[in-house]
Amino acid sequence: MSLPGPEHAANPDHAHMLANKWMNASKLAELVKTEGNCCSLVTGLVYKKGKFSAIEEQQVKAAIENYRNSRGMNDEQILEIIFQKNEKMKDNVFWSEITSSVPQRPIIAVYHYVRRAYHPKKHQGKWSPEEDGLLKQAVTDLGQQWEKVGEVVGRMSSDCRDRYRNHIAHRDIRVSGPWTKEEEDELTKIVTEMTVHQGKDIDNDVFWGVVSEKMGNKRGRQQCRIKWTDALSKTVKNEGQRPRWSPKDAYILVHKVDSLNVRDDTEIDWKTLSDPDWNLWSAHSLQRRWLTMKRGIKGFEDMTHQEIMDILRVKKAHLPPSSASSRKRKVISAPNIDDGDTNGGDQTSVAGGSEAGPSTSRRGTGGDHGDSSSDSE
Incomplete structure (x- = not known):
């Protein structure tokens, strides 16, 4: 099997640019595609997208606290910087310094992550029918201007966006239940x-x-x-x-995760685990299978990732014999x-x-690959 290698250290030039240049998804994708172009100032840009890992979350939190302490600021002053109402007046020094704490993350991604993480209305629970009605009317009046809609509804703009797109829009024709x-x-x-x-x-x-x-x-x-x-x-x-998940699949998954040398499983980019000979399972399926194995270990809640890895490595030390009756798996190709x-x-x-x-991208971002920042899945 093909084992993914450990994550490479961030390119200093890439990290500096990502922390100081505000770029949208299209511009990032353009720079990713310049790999091999000797005339490009930054060739083959590598950056992360997707959910922030637990370690990245800690790094961002520490960077904000360091910024606050070094300037003798209080919590209210930090929140004023984070939630500057006029986006054109953003404090670039603050955002660049915070972004530098998480190499390979674009400054725009850190900006949106911090504004979600520190939003005073981020823990509001289940939506009520009254809030749904207010949201629907706000979108009718304002369109999909989510910051303004959020002010009217009293919820985070991203929550309003996701609630509307996933549950309100086209509700009258939406089908639920088993698929035909x-x-x-x-x-x-x-x-x-x-x-x-x-x-x-x-x-x-x-x-x-x-x-x-x-x-x-x-x-x-x-x-x-x-x-x-x-x-x-x-x-x-x-x-x-x-196909059915087999002991061989479990063996492969454990050894692929082991080869990543991550400090915590929230750092894993599950999209990197498949290879041409082991490609049936989606990233989400692999993550779920890993969590099932991890939770099968008594006391896993109090263990480090390395301790969990040591136990699973022993449990999956030997490759299970192939079953003669198992169906041969095919690798997908367009003609087939x-x-x-x-x-x-x-x-x-x-x-x-x-x-x-987190997902380390060499392809750039699409328009709706992540609920946390755009028109997502």
Whole structure:
């Protein structure tokens, strides 16, 4: 099997640029694609996207505290900097210093993360029917200007955005419950046309807002993403046959995670674990399988990642023998795709928008790959 190597140290030039230059997703993607271009000032940009790891969260928190202490500021003054109402008046010195604490993170990503993490209204619980009604009216009046909508509703702008897109928009035509075979076939056709037929990644290069629209908004973005990553993706990759997780898969997963040499499993980029010969499982499926194994260890809550890794390494020390009766697994390729050849599978309910750990990108970001910052899955 192919083992992913440990994360490379951040390129100092890349880190400086990411901490000082405000770039949107398109500009970041453009710089990623300049790899190999000797004329580019920054070639082959590597940066992280996705959920911040627990260690990154601690680093950001410490950087903010250091900034506050070094300038003799109180908490209220720090919040004034973080929530500057006029975005054009952002304190670039503050944001650059905080971003420098998490190399490979763009300053715009740190800006949005900090504003979510320190928002006074971030823990407000379940939405009430009255809030849903207020949100719907606010969007009708203001459009999708989420900062203004958030002020009207009394919720974080990102919460309003995600609530509206995932639960309010097209609610009158939204279908819930088990998927029909026809729906599964339609979803498979849409996703494969958007990815495999265009030479893109079948799991990671999907714009779920677009997928939902192509399905007539009968199924929402979250519904489509969950159905695909937890059920249909692995079936399509296995030529229409639903694969089963095996002891061999568990062995491979443990040894791949071990090879990463991470300090905590929240640092893992689950997208990097698959390889051409072991590609059936989506990043989300691998993360869930890992959590199941980890939670099967008595007292895991009080153990470090290394202690957990030591136990699992012993448990999975030997490669299980291959079963003669096991079905040969196929690697997906565009010519082998049959748009209607899928048996579906079970749908596992998960929290929306949960990206598995930070993702180190060489492809840039798409328009809706993460609920935390854009029109997401």
